[in-house]
Amino acid sequence: MMLDRLRRIIQEVGHARDLHQALTIIVERVQEAMQVDVCSVYLVDDTRSRYVLMATRGLNPDAVGKVSLPLGQGLVSLVGERAEPVNLEDAPTHPRFRFIAETGEQPYHAFLGVPIIHHRKVLGVLIAQQRATRRFDDEEIAFLLTIGAQLAGAIAHAEVVGGMAALVGGKSSVAMDGLPGSPGVAIGTALVIYPPADLDAVPDRGVDDIDAEIAAFREAIALAQADIRELQQRIAIALSSEDQAIFDAYVQMLGSASIIDQVIAQIQRGSWASGALRDTIAAHVHVFENMDDPYMRQRADDVRDLGRRILMCLQKGRDRPPPYHDQTILVGEEITATMLAEVPVGKLVGVVSARGSTSSHVAILARALGVPAVVGVQDLPVTRIDGREIIADGYSGRIYVSPSDGIRQEYQRLLREEAELNAGLSELSNLPAETPDGIRIPLYANTGLLSDITPARRSGAEGVGLYRTEFPFMIRERFPTEDEQFLIYRRVMQEFSPRPVVLRTLDVGGDKSLPYFPIKEENPFLGWRGIRITLDHPEIFSVQLRAMMRASQGMGRARLLLPMVSNIPEIDESKRLIRKAYEELIEEGVAIEPPLIGVMVEVPSLVYQIESVASRVDFISVGTNDLTQYLLAVDRNNSNVAALYDSLSPAVIRAVKAVIDGAQALHCPVSVCGEMAGNPKAALVLLGLGVNSLSMSSSSLPRVKWMIRSFPVARARRIAEDVLALEDSQSVHAYLAEMLIEAGLGGLVRAGRH
Ligand code: PEP
Ligand code: MG
Numbered sequence: 001m002m003l004d005r006l007r008r009i010i011q012e013v014g015h016a017r018d019l020h021q022a023l024t025i026i027v028e029r030v031q032e033a034m035q036v037d038v039c040s041v042y043l044v045d046d047t048r049s050r051y052v053l054m055a056t057r058g059l060n061p062d063a064v065g066k067v068s069l070p071l072g073q074g075l076v077s078l079v080g081e082r083a084e085p086v087n088l089e090d091a092p093t094h095p096r097f098r099f100i101a102e103t104g105e106q107p108y109h110a111f112l113g114v115p116i117i118h119h120r121k122v123l124g125v126l127i128a129q130q131r132a133t134r135r136f137d138d139e140e141i142a143f144l145l146t147i148g149a150q151l152a153g154a155i156a157h158a159e160v161v162g163g164m165a166a167l168v169g170g171k172s173s174v175a176m177d178g179l180p181g182s183p184g185v186a187i188g189t190a191l192v193i194y195p196p197a198d199l200d201a202v203p204d205r206g207v208d209d210i211d212a213e214i215a216a217f218r219e220a221i222a223l224a225q226a227d228i229r230e231l232q233q234r235i236a237i238a239l240s241s242e243d244q245a246i247f248d249a250y251v252q253m254l255g256s257a258s259i260i261d262q263v264i265a266q267i268q269r270g271s272w273a274s275g276a277l278r279d280t281i282a283a284h285v286h287v288f289e290n291m292d293d294p295y296m297r298q299r300a301d302d303v304r305d306l307g308r309r310i311l312m313c314l315q316k317g318r319d320r321p322p323p324y325h326d327q328t329i330l331v332g333e334e335i336t337a338t339m340l341a342e343v344p345v346g347k348l349v350g351v352v353s354a355r356g357s358t359s360s361h362v363a364i365l366a367r368a369l370g371v372p373a374v375v376g377v378q379d380l381p382v383t384r385i386d387g388r389e390i391i392a393d394g395y396s397g398r399i400y401v402s403p404s405d406g407i408r409q410e411y412q413r414l415l416r417e418e419a420e421l422n423a424g425l426s427e428l429s430n431l432p433a434e435t436p437d438g439i440r441i442p443l444y445a446n447t448g449l450l451s452d453i454t455p456a457r458r459s460g461a462e463g464v465g466l467y468r469t470e471f472p473f474m475i476r477e478r479f480p481t482e483d484e485q486f487l488i489y490r491r492v493m494q495e496f497s498p499r500p501v502v503l504r505t506l507d508v509g510g511d512k513s514l515p516y517f518p519i520k521e522e523n524p525f526l527g528w529r530g531i532r533i534t535l536d537h538p539e540i541f542s543v544q545l546r547a548m549m550r551a552s553q554g555m556g557r558a559r560l561l562l563p564m565v566s567n568i569p570e571i572d573e574s575k576r577l578i579r580k581a582y583e584e585l586i587e588e589g590v591a592i593e594p595p596l597i598g599v600m601v602e603v604p605s606l607v608y609q610i611e612s613v614a615s616r617v618d619f620i621s622v623g624t625n626d627l628t629q630y631l632l633a634v635d636r637n638n639s640n641v642a643a644l645y646d647s648l649s650p651a652v653i654r655a656v657k658a659v660i661d662g663a664q665a666l667h668c669p670v671s672v673c674g675e676m677a678g679n680p681k682a683a684l685v686l687l688g689l690g691v692n693s694l695s696m697s698s699s700s701l702p703r704v705k706w707m708i709r710s711f712p713v714a715r716a717r718r719i720a721e722d723v724l725a726l727e728d729s730q731s732v733h734a735y736l737a738e739m740l741i742e743a744g745l746g747g748l749v750r751a752g753r754h
Contacts, residue, residue: 005029006143009033010154012289013026013151013154022155026147028057033143034128038128038129038130039057040059040129041055041126041127042125043123044071044122051071052067052068053066053068058129059104060103067100078113079113080124080125085144086113088112089133090110091108091109094111109131110129111127112127114141114144116151117148123155128144157379173407176380176399178399181363181366181367181375184350184394185414186371186372186390187411188325188328188349189329189388190331190386190388190401191331192382197312198311199282202274203383205272205387206271207271207272216314217277219313221310224306227313250302253306264276273314277307277314281306284303328349331353331390332353332382333354333380333382334353335356337471350372350392350394351371351373352373352390353377355637355639358636359647360375361512363375364625364697367678368698368699369455370698372394374393374394374397374398376397378639388401391403425705425706428705429459429702433709435716437713441694442462442693442694443460443693443694446464446467448467448469453492459702462499464500465502465695465696469544470506470512472485479516482543482550486547489547500559504563505560509564510525511524532570535573535577538577541577545577546584546585548560549585549592550590557596565613567605571616574597582594582595596618597617597618599620600622601613604630607658619669620659620668622659622674624673624676625674625676627674628647628649628652628674632646647676648682649729656672656686661690664692672686673696678703678704680704680706683707684707684719684720684740685720687711688713688718688723689720690717
């Protein structure tokens with residue numbers, strides 16, 4: 001019963017248009033559910049350091065927005081300070097009680113306040129009051145506490161959306177915080193990219209030709225009706241006539257004047273059909289969800305499904321590319337490799353996504369392309385910002401929507417400075433990555449998209465340290481053939497020859513899935529991924545191994561790298577399959593040399609067996625992106641825990657040291673190919689720990705080269721020793737920033753946040 005109430009309140013709030021509506025729903029529903037005389041919400045106004053009454057049921061409604069209390073005074077503040085429920089039998093007798101005449105609260109005695117906390121920050125306080133003198137019971141406390149906790153996210157989101165709504169009329173800019181995804185600053189126009197047939201993802205967009213839009217909508221309805229009739233006929237044999245009735249209901253709903261008329265009315269007000277459909281369906285879903293009859297409530301799913309079908313039909317008719325702006329900033333709930341690849345060359349200046357974190361693949365891709373990115377902007381109102389001017393600060397992880405002139409000027413200045421720094425760095429591209437005391441640390445590029453080969457070469461990379469083979473697999477509708485793969489690998493190798501190219505075998509699973517090979521798992525990062533899949537599917541593995549080795553013909557030994565290895569038998573079995581593929585090729589008369597075999601150390605278990613690994617392979621490459629997530633138990637894509645994800649945490653640094661020491665004792669060279677290698681601060685530590693080479697996004701390469709050319713190894717070693725004595729990542733960052741500044745490399749500190 002309680003759960004049902006909670007669920008419905010939360011659902012209703014989820015649909016609120018703005019903060020005001022959300023809060024009004026909360027106080028009304030809570031007052032009804034708890035049968036109390038008063039329910040109110042106070043929110044913290046940071047700029048004024050006060051709690052402001054934002055909504056009430058029971059107190060004087062005129063006091064909303066007017067009555068406020070300074071932080072530190074009154075019972076409301078007390079709840080916030082304690083950050084836990086305050087339950088009082090007789091509030092007026094409490095020493096912190098403050099009487100405020102405007103609210104008319106004198107007759108209330110019983111008081112229960114719970115904090116509303118989002119990401120450790122108290123946003124406000126939710127309060128229930130009653131005339132009687134009594135203590136609230138445990139169940140009431142739990143109910144209010146649950147509402148407060150569940151709604152904190154919705155309130156934080158509504159605050160941002162509310163800010164956005166204010167923007168439509170006014171000129172003020174809205175800033176939102178996410179995470180730095182790829183360094184650099186972008187100023188451009190938002191282009192919202194959304195997954196097809198997902199109504200919630202449809203952005204607001206205007207339309208010029210209203211009649212054409214209405215015609216397209218009517219056509220989509222007709223198409224959807226035909227689709228459903230066909231579906232009905234196809235499964236008629238398998239369904240009872242009762243079950244078939246659902247299809248009749250669908251067709252009826254499709255013809256219903258209420259849906260069609262509402263959509264058309266909204267198009268006539270200037271919205272495009274998809275946006276109008278989104279709102280109309282949401283309104284209908286809302287009505288059904290609030291019905292008392294559980295059967296009727298479930299019809300909400302049917303309406304949603306119907307909406308999706310109409311949307312699909314609408315989209316069928318417009319399979320043309322979205323209107324890319326000259327300075328496009330791609331914005332989306334989630335941005336995929338294909339979405340990025342589709343933007344015409346030269347038009348993409350930035351990427352902003354609601355999901356993801358610093359080391360998720362969207363960030364890696366953006367870095368590969370040298371495009372600034374902000375990811376994990378959790379409160380990003382994706383559907384509301386299409387076409388707006390945006391500044392994406394990929395250093396701090398902040399975005400500005402419709403920035404003020406002052407902010408824009410500031411960022412334009414920063415862009416000019418960046419251009420100067422980059423011009424200076426490009427002079428380094430032909431100089432070797434050598435320390436002042438003469439130690440060469442080859443810098444390689446991480447690649448994977450065909451289009452990023454050229455920038456990788458121009459950046460002065462001495463080869464490819466990590467070629468991620470997933471992308472050619474992701475953009476097809478089936479596994480690529482041996483010849484298709486051969487051509488791709490051959491092209492990369494030719495492009496870099498005689499410099500080395502390390503080809504990594506397929507690493508799907510985790511957050512990278514193939515449309516034609518879906519894997520549904522509760523815990524994909526701990527599941528069927530990388531070498532675990534390819535060993536289970538030797539037919540897929542051997543095709544790839546053959547293509548890789550064939551591609552190396554005439555260009556020295558192929559370098560094969562195995563991802564996601566977590567035990568020694570996996571190495572032995574992979575080596576057996578590699579040898580088998582090699583021998584077959586030799587038998588077929590392909591003139592190749594035996595391949596060099598490397599293993600990625602990205603699962604902590606290998607750190608503790610590093611000697612066994614090193615004795616079996618030709619080289620080791622530390623994948624710090626995954627090593628960090630597995631060592632710290634922090635999902636690399638989860639923005640809720642992104643603050644905990646840090647490759648410069650002491651535990652990760654020690655693990656990397658153990659790998660370098662253990663492998664080098666057996667003369668096995670160690671490279672680092674995770675994003676850590678491209679961070680000048682982290683690369684300084686790796687240099688001091690004795691790494692043999694580094695592989696990174698080509699856009700990071702010039703900065704790391706500058707660092708290497710500035711620090712003698714002896715000095716880097718001392719710095720690494722100092723770092724190993726530090727106990728938390730914040731101190732590590734601070735110390736390394738100081739070292740860079742001291743060496744005159746202050747310009748690299750900003751990039752070092754990654
Ligand atoms: C890593 O895990 O550090 C790595 C380089 O591989 P990926 O980012 O592709 O998982
Ligand atoms: Mg990895």
